[in-house]
Amino acid sequence: MKHFVAITVILSWIALDVATAQSFNIATYNIRYENRADSLNGNGWGQRLPHIANLVRYHDFDIFGSQEVFYSQLNGMLAAMPEYNYIGVGRADGDKSGECSPVFYKRDKFKLIKTGNFWLSEADSIPGKGWDAALPRICTWGRFQIVENGKHFWFFNLHMDHVGKVARLEGSRLVLEKIKNMTEGDPVILTGDFNYDQRAEGYKVISESGLFNDAYVVSMLRYAPNGTFNNFNPQYISDSRIDHIFTTKEFKIVKYGVLTDMYWSKADSSKQAVRIPSDHYPVKAEVILNW
Numbered sequence: 001m002k003h004f005v006a007i008t009v010i011l012s013w014i015a016l017d018v019a020t021a022q023s024f025n026i027a028t029y030n031i032r033y034e035n036r037a038d039s040l041n042g043n044g045w046g047q048r049l050p051h052i053a054n055l056v057r058y059h060d061f062d063i064f065g066s067q068e069v070f071y072s073q074l075n076g077m078l079a080a081m082p083e084y085n086y087i088g089v090g091r092a093d094g095d096k097s098g099e100c101s102p103v104f105y106k107r108d109k110f111k112l113i114k115t116g117n118f119w120l121s122e123a124d125s126i127p128g129k130g131w132d133a134a135l136p137r138i139c140t141w142g143r144f145q146i147v148e149n150g151k152h153f154w155f156f157n158l159h160m161d162h163v164g165k166v167a168r169l170e171g172s173r174l175v176l177e178k179i180k181n182m183t184e185g186d187p188v189i190l191t192g193d194f195n196y197d198q199r200a201e202g203y204k205v206i207s208e209s210g211l212f213n214d215a216y217v218v219s220m221l222r223y224a225p226n227g228t229f230n231n232f233n234p235q236y237i238s239d240s241r242i243d244h245i246f247t248t249k250e251f252k253i254v255k256y257g258v259l260t261d262m263y264w265s266k267a268d269s270s271k272q273a274v275r276i277p278s279d280h281y282p283v284k285a286e287v288i289l290n291w
Contacts, residue, residue: 021288022149023254024109027064028157028191028243029056030280033099034073042265042273043232045073051263051277053080056104059259059284063105063144065157065191071096083107087115088157091138094127101140101159101192108147115142118178120158120171133167139175139192141182151289153250154183158192160202168195172202176209187250187291188212193280197227197240212246215285219256226260228281234262234274243283250291257284 031052032038034045056064069077071090078084084104092098094117105112120137121130129136139158145151156179161167172194179188190212196202198214207214216224227238247253259282264272 021290022146023286023288024062024146025060025284025286026155026189026191026245027056027059027061027282027284028066028193028245029061029064029282030067030159030193030243030278031069031073031077032278032280033068034070038232041232043275045076047265047275048277049073049076049080051261051275053077055259055261055277055282057081057083059282061104061284062109063103063155064282065101065103065140065155067099067101067157067159067193069100069102070098071100074100074102077104085112087112087142088140089117089138091119091136092127098136099159101138101157103140103142103155103157105142105144105155111145111147113143113145113152115140117141120160120167120174124174124178129167130164131167131170132164133161134163135161137161137167137171139178143186146289151291153187153189153289153291154179156188156190158190158194160193160195162195168200168202169205172205176206176211180211187289188248189251190246191244193243195242197242203244206246211248213249213251213253215245215247215253215256215287216241219253219285221255223255223257226258226281228258228283230276230279230281232276232279234276241283243280245283245285247285247287250289252288252290253285254288255284255286258282259284
């Protein structure tokens with residue numbers, strides 16, 4: 001009974017905070033790049049796109065970072081979600097070639113002040129691989145203004161390398177240094193597929209920096225029934241979180257969730273198959289900017 005009363009009080013505080021301060025929803029979502037092998041396995045981009053777009057819109061992401069987004073996929077998402085604009089460039093050439101790590105945002109809620117990109121490498125101003133990375137990796141950033149109240153914040157979104165351990169560690173240090181130098185103490189959101197979980201050294205570089213909080217850790221209400229990678233397998237169970245939302249202290253994290261939405265499609269003429277829109281689950285947080 002005491003636990004029930006305590007939970008009721010906490011939920012009442014959450015409701016009061018949301019009622020008296022403006023909240024908005026942030027997220028990170030690796031949508032899985034378009035490729036032939038996935039199509040042959042029933043997980044093709046054309047099949048998944050409507051479910052990804054509907055998921056984003058139903059869960060009401062206001063601004064979110066995405067990963068593994070080819071330019072053709074980006075255009076498909078914008079067509080399916082006309083209320084959103086985006087920032088981001090291809091990692092291969094700084095234009096339209098290669099995967100993007102874009103930030104999508106609702107055009108009626110946020111005004112873009114400025115934007116840019118840097119690569120996770122020793123020569124971070126030009127396209128290229130860094131350290132022991134297998135592929136070029138990019139971080140896209142924007143400074144935004146909330147239309148309703150005029151408050152400003154920065155949003156950084158990245159995709160760390162899936163092979164290079166040194167690249168992930170040094171990339172974390174680089175991102176942290178860049179954010180400190182660029183934002184001058186302003187509120188910051190950092191999202192991405194970091195390709196390391198909460199036990200990794202790179203994670204500690206950011207979470208123990210004194211600058212960022214892991215939204216999972218500080219959230220007032222947490223819903224995380226699984227880890228964030230699923231490999232298109234509904235039976236895959238893990239506690240490993242490789243997709244993260246980090247925020248500076250100015251953000252109050254009201255709710256945090258790993259969204260394990262699924263859908264059904266024809267496996268053959270006689271039965272339905274359970275499908276997941278991507279090989280990563282999206283991660284969402286409801287936040288209040290107290291600044």
